[in-house]
Amino acid sequence: MKALVKEKAAPGLSLVEVPEPEAGPGDVLIKVLRTGICGTDLHIRAWDGWAQQAVSAPLVVGHEFSGEVVSVGRDVAGIEVGDLVSGEGHLVCGKCRNCLAGRRHLCRATVGLGVGRDGCFAEYVVLPASNVWVHRNPVDLDIAAIFDPFGNAVHTALSFPLVGEDVLITGAGPIGLMAAAVAKHAGARNVAxxxxxxxxxxLARKVGADLALDVSSASIADGQRLLGLREGFDVGLEMSGNPAAMRDMLANMTHGGRIAMLGLPSQEFAVDWARVVTSMITIKGIYGREMFETWYAMSVLLEGGLDLAPVITGRYPAAEFEAAFADAASGHGGKVVMDWTA
Known part of the structure; x- marks a missing residue:
């Protein structure tokens, strides 16, 4: 089968022929239809410092996909050939304290699809049945392919109650855009x-943001005035990993404000902890999705009319992966999807 592979410890990826993966008794073999390009994939392609520490070549990359089940292992129940599925890209041990308590998203032994094991940028992928999400209701293939990052947005946005709240999101990348759509759909008063x-x-305006602010020419304090806020934002969703963005968010939160932080900084940075203490601000770190409560919430949000179509701005055949990756790396658009049937 064709697969997009990190063949050696150097920048770049190659579309090459590799053996089709074999499914065990508890596994599901899936024909990949669409895949989404993630920032993680860009790091692996560039072979930066993080990738050099996290990845061993050769490796089939990718963890965002939608596909059709073509076979199931003898121990698999509840998944049928022909089902449209997506996959949870965090594979957990099932034996640690958190896994046994049903908190699988907190497993310390998590292995990432397309990072610690062969991924989904290929014609076929194998996953344990416990990592397969079956779409029981109709969903667009492109949207189904981005359920993984959509889950990051939902997990982050729904960490705190949003009804009637003023929400600040720093970073309008694809996950920030999806979080803005979720926050507005979930009842936030203002989403900036x-x-x-x-x-x-x-793009943020198209998904329903009340204020989309260019912080190269205006401050978050200016945004507060434009929205008529008197005491600051109630909920912050930090999606950029940018130290200045986090500091500006803290400076513009109301007392008792709550921040969910998904953006991953590249290095340590200073925070005004005195402000955190005296303003009694809660900061919660987010990594991945709650398995599978977040996935259930995603499906329900889409059934309830949430529209993510504007977030997908690039669609390419898998054979044009170089153009697709260049688009994703440009920093100007939303999600980029590759079609493995073209």
Whole structure:
């Protein structure tokens, strides 16, 4: 089968022929239909410092996909040939304290699909049945392919009650855009989102943000005034991993404000902890999705009319992966999807 592979410890990826993966008794073999490009994939392609520490070549990359079940192992129940599925990309041990308590998203032994084991940028992928999400209701193939990052957005956005709240999102990348759509759909009064890319800020307006603020020319304090806020934002969703964004968010939260932080900084940075203490601000770190409560919430949100179509701005045949990756790395658009049937 054809697969997109990190063949050696150097920048770049190659579309090459590799053996089709074999499914065990508890596994599901899936024909891949669509895949989404993630920031993790960009790191692996660039072979930066993180990738050099996290990845061993050769490796089939990718962890965002939608596909059709073509076979199931003898021990698998509840999944049928022909089902449209997506996959949870965090494979957990099932034996640690958190796994046994049903908190699988907190497993310390998590292995990432397309990072610690062969991934889904291929014609076929194998997953344990426990990591397969069956779409019981109709869903667009492209949207189904981005359930993994959509789950990051949902997990982050729904960490705190949103009804009637004023929400600040720093970073209008694809997950920030999805979080803005979720926050507005979930009943936030005002949703403000910041970035320095006008193209991405325009996408934010299309998904329902009340204020899309270019912080290269205006401050978050200016945004507060534009929205008529008197005491600051109630809920913050930090999606950028940018130290300045986090500091600005803290400076513009109301007393007792709550921040969910998904953006991953590249290095340590200083925080005004005195403000955190005296303003009694709660900061919660987010990594991945709650298995599978977040997935259930995603499906329900889509059934309830949440529209993620504007977030997908690039569609390419898998054979044109170089163009697809260049688009994803540009920093100007939303999600980029590759079609493995073209």
């Amino acid at each position: 989102i910041t970035d320095v890319s006008e193209a991405r800020l325009d």
